Amino acid sequence: MRAPLRSPPGPGAGGDRQLLYLLAECVPFAVALLVLLIELTPAHVLYTGPLLVATPALAAVTMGPKGTLAAAGVAVVVSAITATHNNAWGGQQVYTNFLALFLVSVASFMTSSAARTRQENELNQLRRIAVAAQEVLLRPVPARLGPVRAASMYMAAEQGAQIGGDLYDAVQTRYGIRMIVGDVRGKGLPAVRAAAVVLGAFREAVHYEEDLVEVINHCGAALRRDAVIAGTRGGEDALREAFxxxxxxxxxxxxxxxxxxxxxxxxxLLSDGTVRPLMPTTPLPPLGLEEFISGPPGQLDSYPFTPGDRLLLHTDGVIEARDRDNAFFDLPAAMAAMGDHSRRAFLEGLRQALLGHTQGCLVDDVAVILVDRIASEDEAEAPY
Structure with a gap:
């Protein structure tokens, strides 16, 4: 289950680009307004015909077919107003200007429509590729895994995205059910690459590494090797930047x-109506920062997980989601409130709660695995 969302533009580079786009869209109408001011004042001695003819072409660059038609319509209205104000009807220049405006408007509309069609085709192709990548990289976890029942959800923060820097998987092996959830530092294609490296290492190691610590160490080693290969400023710099x-x-x-x-x-962990976090006994640094581990390379913690219990693995995109008052999303409260929901209903409720809390504007990706412990492997399947 995934739901690509729109991220708020914010004050950074994305917000600056949006402002530039908005200013560019205003240029054709600003030109038309300038022509109107010139023609209705003593400055009308200036020849403004070429300026109006250019407005549809300017609109076609940034506004698409509808914007081009709107700019052309404004230009026609301004031309009619100025011709009437200056008593210019009947002159050859007026009709020449209208003819030029018509030809440029038609050409601009056709060019803009062709460009829009081409962009839509390219976007549809990219979406199909993203969906295929989603199915390979972040496939939904199996609904039945031995003594547990599971479900997963992914929500990408970037507009139109299907995958990002969060990762998850659940695999049934001879050592038991093994799961991973992670969050890559950064965004964009480098984050997707790092997520693919870690997931690939996990899916390989879970089947032959008996020690779970060695499984995650295998993931860290793969990440560091890839950072050295992909580093553009040298291996050591890349190592320090990838985790x-x-x-x-x-x-x-x-x-x-x-x-x-x-x-x-x-x-x-939701057990007997109470939600509690499974805190590690010894905090450890993220993958890729093994140089900061002073003691043993990893420590395995064990917690009770009995039939009827529910486990929620998640990334920080859930707990760091904020509302308009900058308040964080209360995940434990949401989990407790939906403790009796089926897995499908729980994930849909969580998705709706996040959308409501953030007004549909996540600032980080969200990955979730929900696991229910059942009494026995032969127990009848509960509603999903």
Whole structure:
């Protein structure tokens, strides 16, 4: 389940670009207003015909077909007003200006329509590629995994995006059910690349590494190797810039869950109506920052996870979502309130709650895995 959302432009580079686009769209109408002021004042001795003829062409650059027609219509109205004001009807120059305006408007509209069609085709192709990448990189977790039932949700913050810097997966292995959730530092294609590297290493290591610590160490080593290869300013600089917060969990037939946390928000456990975070006993740095580990390379923590319990693995895009008053989203309260919901209903409720809290403007990606522990593997499947 995923829902691409629109990010607020903010005061940064994105906000500056949006302001420039807005100013560019105003240029054709500003030109028409300038012509009107010139023609209705003593400055009408200036020849303004070429300025009006240029307005549809200017609109075609930034505003698309509808904007081009609007600019052409404004230019025609201004031309008629100025011709009437200056008693110029019947003169050859007036009709020449109208003919030039008509020809430029038609050409601009056709050019703008062709460009818009081409852009839509390219965007549709990119969306199809993104969907394919989503299915490969962030495929939904299986609904049934041995002694647990699971579901996943991904929400990309970037407008039109299908994938981003968050990652998750759940795999059934001979060692038990193994899951990962992580968050890559940064955004864009470099973040997607790092997420793919970590997920690829996880999917490989879970099947042959018996020690869960070695699984996450394998992910960290793969990330560091890729950072060295991809670094444009040298390997060491790339190593310092690439890191991923990650959490790996393992569940077997016993009533417990084992977790190793590398700088990631702790998962939430709902048991007997109470929600509590599974805090690590020893904080560890994210993947890619192994040089800051002073003691053992990793520590495995074990927590009770009995039939009827519900586990929520998530990225910080959930708990750091803010409303207009800058208040964070209360995930534990939301989980407790929907504790009796089916997995599908819970994830849909969480999605709606996040949209309502942020007014539909997430600033970070969201990845979630929801896991229910059942009494036995042969238990009848509960409603999804």
């Amino acid at each position: 991923v917060t990650a959490l790996v969990a393992q569940m077997s037939d016993g009533p417990a869950i084992e977790v190793i946390n590398r700088g990631h928000p702790p998962p939430l």
